[in-house]
Each structure stands twice: as C-alpha cells, then as structure tokens.
Amino acid sequence: MPPTHYDVIIIGAGMSGLAAAIRLAYFDKHVLVLERHYAAGGLNSFYALGGYQFDVGLHAMTNYVPPGTRGAPLMKICRQLRLKPEDFALVPQYQSEIRFPGITLRFNNDFEFFIQEVIEHFPAQKDKFRRLVRCIQEYDELDLEAKPMSGRQIVSSFLTDPLLIDMLFCPLMIYGNAEERDMEFGQFVVMFKSIFCEGLARPREGVRRIINVLRRKVREVGGAVRMRCGVKALHVEGGRVRSVELDNGETLTADTILSSAGYVETLRLCDDGDAEQLAPLAGRLSFVEIISILDAPMGTLGHNTTIVFYNTEKDFHYEVPKDLVDPRSGVICCPDNFLYDKPLPKSVIRMTCLANFDGWSTLPEAEYMAAKAEWLPRIHREVLQFVPDFRDHIVFTDFFTPRTIKYWTGHLNGAVYGMPNKRKTGRTHLENLFICGNDQGFLGIVGATLSGISMANLHVLKK
Ligand SMILES: Cc1cc2nc3c(=O)[nH]c(=O)nc-3n(C[C@H](O)[C@H](O)[C@H](O)COP(=O)(O)OP(=O)(O)OC[C@H]3O[C@@H](n4cnc5c(N)ncnc54)[C@H](O)[C@@H]3O)c2cc1C
Known part of the structure; x- marks a missing residue:
C-alpha cells in the first residue's frame, strides 16, 4: 500500500501548529498534525502533579485588547481562525510592576498610565521617551524582509538614562527574547506593543482553555491530530522532503511540511546533510x-x-x-x-x-x-x-x-524562545519544508499562533 498522502503535515501541536492546522483545514486542505507527546500545547501546556493542576508556561497572555479593538493581533487571530474573542474567556490583569533597586514602574492595560509612570519617575526623559514611543508605533514589525538591528543601540539613540533603558528591556527580554544581552529591535517593538501598548490577560481556567479552543476548532474544521506520534526523520530527495518517517516506523507523504519543532531541530530530522553543524545556531x-x-x-x-x-x-x-x-x-x-x-x-x-x-x-x-x-x-x-x-x-x-x-x-x-537569528520568511533549504512558531520570529501564545497562521497563508494558501 502506498503511504497515506496529505496536502500538509504539521510537526507539533503547540500554539503555532494548531493554528496553522485550523487555517489550512478551513481551506479544505487535507492536513495532519503530528505531536510526539500525549498533551498538546508544547511550551505552553498543562499537567497534573500531587493532585494539583499546573500550567507549564502561562503567566499571562500578552496582546490583550478589549473585544472589538480593530487591527490588534488578538483580533487578527480571531478573524483568521473564525473564533470569537469571548472563546478565550480572557480576564485582564489588575496591575503589574517593573522593580529595580529603589524604583518601581507600574503598568496595567492602559498604555497612557504607563507613559505617565515613566514621565513621573524619569522627568528628564519625557520628550525622548515620547519620541521612542512614536518610533515604535510607526515601525512595521510584520515586515518579513526587515534587516536585524540592535535594540539596545536604537533605544539608546532615543533615551539617555541607562536605568530607564534597563527597566524597559527587563520585562520585554524576559517575556520574549532569544538573544543574550541585546534584543533585535523588531522583537523589542513586538514585545513593547504586546505588553505595554496592549496588555496582559489570562483565562480563568489557565492555558487549557486556549488549547481546548484550538483543538476543538481543528476537529470542527476537519483537521486531524495524532498524539504520541513523533516524527523521527524527514527523507529528502531532489531538494524536497519526499517522506516523513514516524517514531513507530510508519511512513507518510505530504506536498508541504510545516514544522514548529524549531529550525535547527527540524533540520536535524532531515537526512540530506550534517545538521549537527547547525547546533551552535540554537538558542x-x-x-x-x-x-x-x-x-x-x-x-x-x-x-x-x-x-x-x-x-x-x-x-x-x-x-x-x-x-x-x-x-x-x-x-x-x-x-x-x-x-x-x-x-x-x-x-x-x-x-x-x-x-x-x-x-x-x-x-x-x-x-x-x-x-x-x-x-x-x-x-x-x-x-x-x-x-x-x-x-x-x-x-x-x-x-x-x-x-x-x-x-x-x-x-x-x-x-x-528558540534561536536568536529568526527565520522570518519561514523558509528552509528545502522547497516544501517551512518552519513556524518561535524560530520563525513571533513568540508567546499570541505570537506563535499568528506565526502558524501567517506561515500557512504564505507558504500554502497563497501559492
Ligand atoms: C516557562 C515558560 C513560560 C512561558 N510563559 C508565557 C506566557 O506567560 N505567555 C506567553 O504568551 N507565552 C509564554 N511562554 C512562551 C510560549 O509558550 C511559546 O512562545 C509558544 O508556546 C511557542 O509555541 P510554538 O508553537 O512555537 O512551539 P512549541 O510550543 O514548542 O510547540 C512545538 C511542539 O512540537 C512538538 N515536537 C517537537 N519535535 C517533534 C517531533 N519530532 N515530532 C512530533 N512533535 C514534535 C513538541 O512536543 C511541541 O509540542 C512561556 C514558555 C515557557 C516554557
């Protein structure tokens, strides 16, 4: 019997893989998600221990905006996946803080409040900070061809107080930076907008709410997910992935493979070269x-x-x-x-x-x-x-x-947060193998979900 053939095989049932599957199945693509573990969610999953329920990753979902806010990433996700913002049952934060010795900057989901906090604690930086905010708001972080630039260099060209610079970088780096010491400016902008300009929220039930919404939607639109079904190898011929070998020895084929396993991790599955030499690229x-x-x-x-x-x-x-x-x-x-x-x-x-x-x-x-x-x-x-x-x-x-x-x-x-040098176009050296998720360049729950959607759009639906 020939191997079962799919339009698209997706490696990984994390946020990006599930979102890509929904998007593709909506357009009648025969799509299969392969996940090595028994639980979906990947870096943001959940588990039980000692009789208690735990979330792996979720502190807060970034990019929170009230339902109806036009043009925001969360609304784009809902539109593209045909979900309602209410499906995620998000509850906004009360108030958060950045605390350094002797100084606290508070922020909530009202960006003006944060601007006033910065101005109150750093009055000499007032105009400089407003100019930085304008630059951030005008920057197109979705430009996949943008050249990487040092965030520290650019932010320091606006602000002159090193304490304020560190206080801004602290939450943005901890919540979404794969690079040591510096942060690519586009990534700084993404995180600044998603944490300060938009905001933080959380479903009452934790991350399982988000995962369950995505998994239910995959099912509803006719996508398939196979759990405990790892990909062992990608067999390459003529510059393309010809077949996908599973941990259980089974072989499948697909026109396109979309992987959320990570860039280096994915290339290590390919049998066409020595991907070990790529290991230093990993985060x-x-x-x-x-x-x-x-x-x-x-x-x-x-x-x-x-x-x-x-x-x-x-x-x-x-x-x-x-x-x-x-x-x-x-x-x-x-x-x-x-x-x-x-x-x-x-x-x-x-x-x-x-x-x-x-x-x-x-x-x-x-x-x-x-x-x-x-x-x-x-x-x-x-x-x-x-x-x-x-x-x-x-x-x-x-x-x-x-x-x-x-x-x-x-x-x-x-x-x-994956590798420091993101593969924003999602392309690899193989014509039908693409990556999505952390290593494509969008991080966190909202970022990874958007990444799955945009890579599915770009490499499958727009073709
Ligand atoms: C401790 C921690 C705290 C975090 N806190 C937050 C937070 O508060 N807010 C927020 O927005 N984000 C948070 N994140 C980050 C966020 O979870 C990730 O950016 C996002 O979930 C990445 O999703 P992804 O789809 O790119 O990849 P992943 O979630 O990594 O999904 C990849 C999937 O692929 C599977 N896989 C890998 N190799 C194979 C293979 N060979 N065969 C089959 N399957 C395979 C993996 O098992 C995994 O399920 C946190 C992460 C961690 C770890």
Whole structure:
C-alpha cells in the first residue's frame, strides 16, 4: 500500500501548529498534525502533579485588547481562525510592576498610565521617551524582509538614562527574547506593543482553555491530530522532503511540511546533510520555574500585583547564568491577581529565573534533586524582597528546569524562545519544508499562533 498522502503535515501541536492546522483545514486542505507527546500545547501546556493542576508556561497572555479593538493581533487571530474573542474567556490583569533597586514602574492595560509612570519617575526623559514611543508605533514589525538591528543601540539613540533603558528591556527580554544581552529591535517593538501598548490577560481556567479552543476548532474544521506520534526523520530527495518517517516506523507523504519543532531541530530530522553543524545556531536561554500552590490568595497577604518583573542590582543582566540559576532578576506571577468575578479555586504563585541548561542537564539524578532543594530557598530569598512572605502558606511546590523543558518539547538547550537569528520568511533549504512558531520570529501564545497562521497563508494558501 502506498503511504497515506496529505496536502500538509504539521510537526507539533503547540500554539503555532494548531493554528496553522485550523487555517489550512478551513481551506479544505487535507492536513495532519503530528505531536510526539500525549498533551498538546508544547511550551505552553498543562499537567497534573500531587493532585494539583499546573500550567507549564502561562503567566499571562500578552496582546490583550478589549473585544472589538480593530487591527490588534488578538483580533487578527480571531478573524483568521473564525473564533470569537469571548472563546478565550480572557480576564485582564489588575496591575503589574517593573522593580529595580529603589524604583518601581507600574503598568496595567492602559498604555497612557504607563507613559505617565515613566514621565513621573524619569522627568528628564519625557520628550525622548515620547519620541521612542512614536518610533515604535510607526515601525512595521510584520515586515518579513526587515534587516536585524540592535535594540539596545536604537533605544539608546532615543533615551539617555541607562536605568530607564534597563527597566524597559527587563520585562520585554524576559517575556520574549532569544538573544543574550541585546534584543533585535523588531522583537523589542513586538514585545513593547504586546505588553505595554496592549496588555496582559489570562483565562480563568489557565492555558487549557486556549488549547481546548484550538483543538476543538481543528476537529470542527476537519483537521486531524495524532498524539504520541513523533516524527523521527524527514527523507529528502531532489531538494524536497519526499517522506516523513514516524517514531513507530510508519511512513507518510505530504506536498508541504510545516514544522514548529524549531529550525535547527527540524533540520536535524532531515537526512540530506550534517545538521549537527547547525547546533551552535540554537538558542541557549532557558529558565527554571517554581510553582507553589498556596492555602490563601496573595491578596490576603497584602499583595495585589499581577506580575512583578524584578531586578536586584543596578544593571540588568540577560544572559545564560554561569551558575545553575541567576536569581538576581526574574518574574513573580500571581494568577489570583487578575480581575475575575470570583476567586480562583486554588491560589498559586509562580517564580521564574534564568537558568543554565548545560548545568542542569548534566547533573546525575540525586544531585539534580539536591540542586532543586538548594535553589528553592535561594530564589525565595530574592523574591521575598518584592512580595510578602508566603512560605507558611505553601501546600505543594513543583520546580521545573531547562532539562524538563527540553524533555517535554524537544527544544535544544530547553531554549524557551528558540534561536536568536529568526527565520522570518519561514523558509528552509528545502522547497516544501517551512518552519513556524518561535524560530520563525513571533513568540508567546499570541505570537506563535499568528506565526502558524501567517506561515500557512504564505507558504500554502497563497501559492
Ligand atoms: C516557562 C515558560 C513560560 C512561558 N510563559 C508565557 C506566557 O506567560 N505567555 C506567553 O504568551 N507565552 C509564554 N511562554 C512562551 C510560549 O509558550 C511559546 O512562545 C509558544 O508556546 C511557542 O509555541 P510554538 O508553537 O512555537 O512551539 P512549541 O510550543 O514548542 O510547540 C512545538 C511542539 O512540537 C512538538 N515536537 C517537537 N519535535 C517533534 C517531533 N519530532 N515530532 C512530533 N512533535 C514534535 C513538541 O512536543 C511541541 O509540542 C512561556 C514558555 C515557557 C516554557
């Protein structure tokens, strides 16, 4: 029997893969999503442990705008996938903070409020900041052919206060930068707009709401998803992928392959060359995340802030730490502190810090567990400078590392934001193999979803 043939095979049931599948199935493409794991969502999935439900990635969905806002990325997603904004049941944040020694900048989903905060704390930067904002608003971050430029260089050509520059880069880098120390200007613009100009929100049920909406839609429009069905190899002939070999030995064929596994990770599946030499291109920035279930909401301890982006030193360092973790900066997220109409059934606090993949992944099991036990109080010590002491309220804690991220997603080095040099056109050296998701250049839930849609449009539907 000849192998089953599809118009499009999509590798990965994360946000980008599911979105691409919906878009393609709408246009009657015979489409199949292949996912190695039993749960969908990839870098942003969910799991149960110790009788509690956890989200892997979700702190907040960026790009929140109220329903009806024209031209915003979230509305584009809804239009292209024929979903309603209400399907995601998004609840806006209360208020978040960027905290550096001796100074706090607050922001919420009203951009004018953030502008006033910057002006109040940095009056000498007022006009310079307004000019930077104008430049950001006029910049076309969707131009796939744009040349990469140093974000630090461009922002420093507008602003002269290094503290304000670091305070702006801190949340934008932690929430969406694959590059150490600097950030490509287009990516800076994407993140600035998605966090400050638009805003943060979260479904009450967490990320499973978003995944379930996308999975249901894939089914409704006739797309197929096969879970526990990894792609082992892409067999290449004449500059094209000729067949797709699965972990179970089965072979499939497709006119087009769209992969969300990562650029280097995808090329390593191809049997036409030595993709090992591409390994240095892979991203290296990864994180540890500590998620504690609490017996009381942080609000009852006097902390109503949704997310705190903190930095304990004068300068902000965004690079792979030499030690296992760099607790000097990070994120503290309280999922309770969104504007729900009734409290969450379980209170949670999430703490996220930069971490060293090589360090964590080479530890023998006993030392790996010991390292988690050692780092937990060290991270608490830093975090407790910014939130009330919640430790007596902890009922259960999970602690995941870059090793966990690599295991569950296949991303080299557990790189949460993929490779630094994005492949914005999605093209590879093979004429029918394209990438979508993190390595194409749009990050986060909204970014990855848009990436899946735009790569499906560009490389399949517009052909
Ligand atoms: C700790 C953490 C916190 C985060 N916080 C947020 C947040 O608050 N807000 C936000 O918007 N974003 C957040 N993100 C980032 C966001 O999750 C990602 O940018 C986005 O989900 C990437 O989606 P993707 O489709 O590009 O790739 P992925 O989610 O990586 O999906 C790729 C899929 O491909 C599968 N796969 C890989 N190789 C194969 C193979 N050979 N065969 C079959 N399947 C394969 C993987 O298993 C995976 O499911 C966070 C991520 C992490 C890890």
